[in-house]
Amino acid sequence: MSTSVSPLAPKSYPEMPALRGVRMATAAAGIKYKNRTDVLLMVFDQPAAVAGVFTRSKCPSAPVDFCRGNLPRGEARAVVVNSGNANAFTGAKGRAATQLTAQSAAAAVGCSEDQVYLASTGVIGEPLDATKFAGVLGDMHVQAQPGFWQEAAKAIMTTDTYPKVATRSTEIGGVPVTINGIAKGAGMIAPDMATMLSFVVTDADIDAAVLQALLSAGVEPTFNSMTVDSDTSTSDTLMLFATGATAADGQDRVTTADDPRLAGFRAALNDLLKDLALQVVRDGEGARKMVEITVTGAETDQAAKRIALSIANSPLVKTAVAGEDANWGRIVMAVGKAGEMADRDRLAIWFGDVRVAVDGERDPHYSEAAATAVMQQEDIPVRVDLGLGDGSATVWTCDLTKEYVAINGDYRS
């Protein structure tokens, strides 16, 4: 397991501004290991509007089921996130554990269970002893403080090599609004799988239904456009909370998704989601390079995305990137296998600004040296134009290295 920070980690971390309406605390509850911080509690003293997007896995974890059950109410007073145990594939015991965790949180915070949200990451298939939460949540509720963003991001790390935070400032109707977010993912606990968790909070006053529309649209070109190894976890969770504190500053509540006042907020939210999503990709196991794949000229945006993901998930493309090999032949292969309409004789491919293929064959001015120079960068842009239509999409991934194999295969459960 890698213990050094990813070479692709951000060079500096932002100062996280205060955000009214939320308090946080962390604790060591001994979920899996003693003396390891493994629980995060977020408290909204006034109910926050809430939206969520979860894994599409047909085998979702018990916490994912639990959150989906509460989302129709659209109100959050507490979020409990634990590492050490994903409470996934745990059957009836897993459901009981979520119920008990919610009861403990509701009792500690003074709310109802349908105002509680849960997320878990860690071991699969081991029952989660939810009685451990009861021992810490009461104190955590008392001690929870505003700020604490870096600590919260650290608390939810598993084998992430760095905590992931992001912040954006924007406005609604001229009233300043803040959005803060934390994420974890692409790190792995042996023998489990990458789980992507992200929690974003804003002080804006926005209805839950509007939040959901913003989040569902915002997740597509961000978290849903990145892949480390194509292995979608049972537990992926992205949640957005609005505390409404800016109502006190004169921000009138936003109640419809097409409110023109949302333009700045929407852009800032999407930019923050992209920031966090790229931080997750950059922490991919064994990653030393990040690849941005843009497909243009497809029949539809959806086709462009499928082709982009076919390239991003190709082991042969990813190992070539690891080897700094400007191997456009494998890009051709990945376009061809995607199953979407593609005219081989119209394909054009660029690494960075270096066009390596055009009209279905190698570029007549192809320069191996120029293409290789691009491959030696840490951030590698790849573009494919299909020449068929207007569909386009951008996805991000990382290279496939021996360290990925070592992290995921070199030890026993």
Added chain:
Amino acid sequence: MSTSVSPLAPKSYPEMPALRGVRMATAAAGIKYKNRTDVLLMVFDQPAAVAGVFTRSKCPSAPVDFCRGNLPRGEARAVVVNSGNANAFTGAKGRAATQLTAQSAAAAVGCSEDQVYLASTGVIGEPLDATKFAGVLGDMHVQAQPGFWQEAAKAIMTTDTYPKVATRSTEIGGVPVTINGIAKGAGMIAPDMATMLSFVVTDADIDAAVLQALLSAGVEPTFNSMTVDSDTSTSDTLMLFATGATAADGQDRVTTADDPRLAGFRAALNDLLKDLALQVVRDGEGARKMVEITVTGAETDQAAKRIALSIANSPLVKTAVAGEDANWGRIVMAVGKAGEMADRDRLAIWFGDVRVAVDGERDPHYSEAAATAVMQQEDIPVRVDLGLGDGSATVWTCDLTKEYVAINGDYRS
């Protein structure tokens, strides 16, 4: 690039029986390297009925296009297979190269160009100098001999670590019939992609249309049910030829696909295709283990297959296999991400005969030692039952090791 024979290679090679109606020769034409055997010529002195199945890639190679163009005629007199250059993504020059190769073969063999079939494997995107064939095909046609199966299999190898041959004996209407096959694949030439080529010949007297029906049905549970790394090449080619020599023994020509006399032949052909397909999987880059994944209880056979391929193509499952880790949690994840109907609470999972999960959670009698013992085998059976219906499928794959990454990323083009 690995130079030692795969640890999964067959322990012995079959004696390939004589098969009337076909002659073969190999030569060093200098396609890419001097003094390397890189061309195979198969000659059918009497036209053979022919069927073919090709890559579904949207970017097929020029030889694949060429073969598809001739298939409606259904007659073969010559097959030219070269290594060193895949003649893929070569635009108009690539098409011209196939025309020239076909002309050279037709001239050498004394047939028409639509009776010629071509396959190429090797470098992508480099024009193929087809004039090199003219220099050798004439002599090859004169020297071509019956037998020569092992030599033919060797001639089409690229970075395969062993030649792949298979044979089956069967009968049609009581008349003995032989089926011989060769294949190459899972080996890689840097910087290109795995291309799977296979040529199967029988002395039976069977119409082209019937051959096509047999082949199209036979490829599904065999070559189309194995994956090394999910990267489908531009050039995959599987062809079946029937020389009709057994007509002289009293075998009446088979003219319809539902002819009851075909039962034994169909079974033998499918068994041979499976034999060759498994040999290809066992030669996967860096492979040290072969995994057979069976999914039962799915809604449909198609759903079962998609789920099985989701498991077989999961980097996390494959690295766990490499690490001999009985990681059924990752199997759950791969089932969940397949997108097919699955009821998490009905899933059951076995490694070999060891049931590790049932009714959506870890098996109460789970034995880590027993499961691990299965993972230490070279051939690892994995079974998943979904408990939803009757759909089932079996696919094969190999583990994902550091050597795969080394072979595919450690060198420059």
